[in-house]
Amino acid sequence: MYERHHYIAGKDVEGTSGRFGPIFNPSKGEQQGKVALASKAEVESAIAAAEAAFPAWSGTSVVKRARVLQNLVQILYREKDALAEALSSEHGKVFSDAQGDVQRGLEVAEFAQGIPHLLKGEYSDNVGGGIDMYSMRKPLGVVAGITPFNFPAMIPLWMSCMAIACGNTYVLKPSEKDPTVPLMFAACWKEAGLPDGVFNVINGDKEAVDTVCTDPRVKAVSFVGSTPIAQYVYATSTANGKRCQAMGGAKNHMVIMPDADLNQVADALIGAAYGSAGERCMAISVAVCVGDEVADKLVEMLKPRVEALKIGHSMDPEAEMGPLVTADHMAKVSGYLDLAEQEGATIVVDGRNFKNDQPGFENGYYLGGSLYDNVTPDMRTYKEEIFGPTLQIIRTKSFDEAAELPTVHEFGNGTTIFTRDGDTAREYANRVEVGMVGINVPIPVPLAFHTFGGWKSSAFGDINQHGMEGMRFYTKTKTVTSRWPTGIRSGAEFVIPTLNS
Structure with missing residues (x-):
């Protein structure tokens, strides 16, 4: 019987809470492993690692960040079958479907390689009186993902690839039912050249979820799961000043x-x-x-x-x-x-x-x-x-x-x-x-370069996942108004600038 623990600051970290959850093999109907359930302190250590890594990663050239994503894509293709086999063992979906699970997540990683283009801002030259205006997209800081059992490969990749490409650092709380694939992703990110602390995996239950949703260092939370828990995560996260996208159930x-x-x-x-x-x-x-x-x-x-x-x-x-x-x-x-x-x-x-x-x-x-x-x-x-x-x-x-x-x-x-x-x-x-x-299509799931999200009780929050919406969720806009006078100007200006200025 194997054990799964955590990944913090670039290292496999053994759980210390003393609490474990079972990992089953659904095909056989028996327990095959156990997963450590993190304490509040353990989640906080993962958040601290992400916070410490943020200044350097957010300051990394967007081209260098894109190259890490390019490396990740190649590694994921190489490891696709191994990931799918581990996924099948813990979730129960057939191998071909598990390969599709990995592939659809991988496609978001491919889309995120284009982050130098996606993050380009807007520029307006000479809007008035020698004034130029431009906008920049800036990362939020530490962001977190809480992902479901039914897509243990696709949804963690949907979230983490866009978040990390945009310059954020990341804490993933996957489902405790099938935690192996998210931990395998940690090894893939490290091999791709991602600095330690940028991607962290913390396994746990409600205690871990509550810590992520309330810790002030976490700036945004992305969730996929059932509607009652989506409502809870959205309400708790937004009450604590966080940006939140919480995807719920469906019919x-x-x-x-x-x-x-x-x-x-x-x-x-x-x-x-x-x-x-x-x-x-x-x-x-x-x-x-x-x-x-x-x-x-x-x-x-x-x-x-x-x-x-x-x-x-x-x-x-x-x-x-x-x-x-x-x-x-x-x-x-x-x-x-x-x-x-x-x-x-x-x-x-x-x-x-x-x-x-x-x-x-x-x-x-x-x-x-x-x-x-x-x-x-x-x-x-x-x-x-x-x-x-x-x-x-x-x-x-x-x-x-x-x-x-x-x-x-x-x-x-x-x-x-x-x-x-x-x-x-x-x-x-x-x-x-x-x-x-x-x-005339059986399942209308948008591809990576469009956006995924439902309405009504299927989604809480104003911004959807992946595509351009994913980039917007994981960044904030800064607008700069700039003037470089050609000569010395004198006199105070008391009127708000207008298009006639």
Whole structure:
């Protein structure tokens, strides 16, 4: 049984709190390690290391910072499979999906290589009376990331690469469920040439989160997780004077119009609903069918495919879906299926009784894919995020009724529409009250050079992640007004400068 501790000021640091959390192998259903849970003092030592490293790193040439990112990208490509294997072992997502997890984070590192261009300010020559004006983007200082279990590679890279490229120093508090990959990143950063103290990893639970959110030396906090904790992190951080972006839960709808290609829809839904066992904030968990004919045909097409999902351990090359992350989460998702039955949904495919008969993996945290029809908006199972391998079918009579569902839902993370009609797609994209919209794509996750973020209870804070929004979150603007007189000027000026000055 292995142990995971902390990384502070360029060194692996053994935890001293005496508290540990379990690290499970979800595929086998057994504990494989334990992770040290930091005390307040240990978190403070990581913050102090980041604070000490900030003056030198923020003063480092932006070109030199970009070269560290270039080195990191090459190292991440070299280590991609090793990172994915460690990720699969602790999270349970299948190896190919784990590779995608690493790749999508790596793409933000590639984007961050362009930081010399991204940080260019604005310049206005001779705005009046020999006065020039220009702006600069300055780093904030020590910033922190609190990241979730379901993307232990992608989201730490989303946050840390942009933060560090902008000249900040960084403290990462990853999920205690799968801490190995973030610690592997620490070694990658060091090999890339990042100075000690710029990137730190502190493992922990609520005590670590509270310390990060209240310590005055931390200037900004980025969070991804469930909505209740996102609200807590946002409220605590902002109450303590910090900039905060806190991404919460989701209930992502796919609207299927009568003219849609249902073969494409079925392909899209199988991957978007059941990939990574549904443990994605961008998973499509609700299929909104416009018309009973669409719904009947779609259910008929989906049923055999859901029943035939290849479910196995995370390193099984034939598996399309692995286990859930913990026994507790498996029980929670099963409870939602019980509730759906009680609420009157029609259970088309029931994944609760799935058993993995692969030798050595019989006790893993497995559920089969579930599909249920005739879901209505008043059901709890529709209102709440399930975060498991389930797909709900809602039947509507019109486009307007279908578009209203994601618009009025508490969550507003992502949505997509399948249609052959450009006018319908354009109207949907403009009308729906959701942060990320797809048209004939299964999961509308923006690429690294655009921005990621939801609306309503899916996100708290005004600035989204990565893309140009990421640069803005991790910097503050300084505007300089400059005049170099050609001769000696005399006399006081009592009027505020204007364009006529």
